[in-house]
Amino acid sequence: MATARAVSVEIDSRARYHLTITLPASGRAGRLLFLVALWPPSIFLAQAPQTTAPAPSASELKLDTGKQIYEAACIGCHGPGGRGQPQTTLGFEPPATFPDFSDCPTSTPERTFDWRATIHEGGRGRGFSEIMPSFAEALTVEQIDKVAKYLRTLCSEPDWPLGELNLPRPLITEKAFPETETILTMAANANGADALSSNLTYEQRFGVKNHFELSVPVNFSEQGAGTWIGGIGDMVLGVKRVLAHSSRTGSIFSVQGEVSAPTGNREKGLGSGVTTFETFGAFGQILPHFSFFQIQAGVELPTDTDKAPKAVFWRTALGRTFTQHQNFGRSWSPMVEILADRDLETGADTNWDIVPEMQVTLNKRQHIRVNIGIRTPINNTAGRSTQVMVYALWDRFDGGLREGW
Ligand code: HEC
Structure with missing residues (x-):
């Protein structure tokens, strides 16, 4: 017809x-x-x-x-x-x-x-x-x-976390909501050694409260005098599960387990050369006036601590969504992330970073989004570069890449 x-x-x-x-x-x-x-x-x-x-x-x-x-x-x-x-x-x-x-x-x-x-x-x-x-x-x-x-009210099973709890995705802090998304993230050093990294993440929801994800990094770095090397990094497989959620309080809490395989070449600086287990908790909270915050905290446990140290990390994002056309149009979500990580070795310092960023929906259906931000080390700047970061996100749940423009 x-x-x-x-x-x-x-x-x-x-x-x-x-x-x-x-x-x-x-x-x-x-x-x-x-x-x-x-x-x-x-x-x-x-x-x-x-x-x-x-x-x-x-x-x-x-x-x-x-x-x-x-x-x-x-x-x-x-x-x-x-x-x-x-x-x-x-x-x-x-x-x-x-x-x-x-x-x-x-x-x-x-x-x-x-x-x-x-x-x-x-x-x-x-x-x-x-x-x-x-x-x-x-x-x-x-x-x-x-x-x-x-x-x-037409879905009568209260176990399902509602879409309201699906807060805008920060560049680095992981969300608590289980997703059906594909995300391509890229980061380029703005100072220090030239380096470019990219990461393709595929997330697929399953069951009422879970998703699995596969992450494939591809990294490039300059090895002096215009010679670049590049290749695949350490691939990560993870499973997320929502433990608690409430649309009344606007909160959601999940845990995730991940394993990172040593698929990247350690000699060339593309991978860690060791299998690493990671586990973290992720919490999201809706605040008044379309504001929100998200926290992720976890630990990295390499199977061989001679190659990589155990580490802990803590990430948080605070933001607000503005929507054009009386809340019926395009959404802009400025956020700021504060990141901390520390190797579990005596005398190690905690690294602190700040990431101001802006996420915007690109198409009418709002399921294709980009986010751009700048990750700046606050302390321990030696060997840690400022990075320009960007991701493109496709929420596959809402339709194909070319639909909804
Ligand atoms: C003439 C038929 C028709 C009427 C009347 C109608 N709808 Fe729809 N509606 C549709 C169709 C068809 C779609 C699917 C559009 C698509 O997926 O491309 C739709 C989609 C929707 C969606 C989007 C769902 C999603 O997946 O995002 C909502 C929400 C909706 N309708 C609500 C309503 C409400 C509320 C009313 C009454 C106030 C209403 N519709 C009246 C035909 C209708």
């Missing part, structure tokens, strides 16, 4: 909900205009009895609760319980990303914040199918908030 060109929606003074879908010209049928009048259920029939009394205006309609709004304006497509109407009722072919709000694995990673933007802007505004209408005219922002919150 042809894709819809324009979709408009209105709720008229007789409590009828109208949806107009205009399709592109197709063959001799020419331009088609579909008018779908979805009659709201009994609540409106009770509201608009067949008497001579004047019909209530849209503003007088009982659209007080999220459920009432859903049943008036959404159920025609999204179906009872958010499970989607059968295609015969829909009259259009649902896109592959058509949501089932009752399906916890696919609905809980979404943020209510993004849902309300899709409801306000329509599918078009967020890089989704244009069949999803914009309700900017038909509903007030309060009503949109209510219906978005109602969508949240």
Whole structure:
């Protein structure tokens, strides 16, 4: 079926909900205009009895609760319980990303914040199918908030951590939320020896509270007089598990175990030459006004301490998200990270670094993001360079790389 060109929606003074879908010209049928009048259920029939009394205006309609709004304006497509109407009722072919709000694995990673933007802007505004209408005219922002919150109640298993707890990813501090993401991070020395490192991380969620990740570093460094050497570094495999989360307090806590294999060449300075186990805890907390902080603390345990020392590290990120276009558009998240690490050897110093950075969403669907920052040593600057760091992040959960622009 042809894709819809324009979709408009209105709720008229007789409590009828109208949806107009205009399709592109197709063959001799020419331009088609579909008018779908979805009659709201009994609540409106009770509201608009067949008497001579004047019909209530849209503003007088009982659209007080999220459920009432859903049943008036959404159920025609999204179906009872958010499970989607059968295609015969829909009259259009649902896109592959058509949501089932009752399906916890696919609905809980979404943020209510993004849902309300899709409801306000329509599918078009967020890089989704244009069949999803914009309700900017038909509903007030309060009503949109209510219906978005109602969508949240449709998954009834409380074990699933909600997308709200998925805070913006800092450059270095690891998050507590289990992800389905691919991230390419690059760092270049801004002073000292010339060096460039990159790291490709693949994270895949599994089960209710877990993800696994594989990290492949590729490093380059100048070995004097314009000679560069490069190659693969030590690959890391890790598993994360959420131990506690609460959307009421806005907190999430996870633990992760990792093993780093000596795949990098130690002689060339590309790897440590030793298998290392790492374990850490990660905590995320939502603060008022779209602010947040994240903490990660852990220990590195090499299997041969002659080659690499045991070490502890502590990382923290504080930030805030600003969203353009009255919270319906692009998100900017400035953050600052403070990093500390110390080798567990007598007399070793703690290294401190500071990283101011800015994460921004690139596409309409907001699932492709970049972050750029500068990592500066605060102390022990000998042999530790200032680095320019950048990552590109693709949240695979929300769609393909080229979708949603
Ligand atoms: C004309 C049919 C139609 C109506 C009416 C409709 N939707 Fe949709 N909606 C869709 C389609 C189709 C999609 C899928 C878009 C895509 O994935 O490309 C969608 C997607 C969404 C999404 C995005 C889900 C996600 O995965 O991010 C939300 C949220 C949503 N609708 C909420 C609502 C709400 C709330 C209402 C009522 C106020 C509503 N919709 C009314 C057709 C409709």
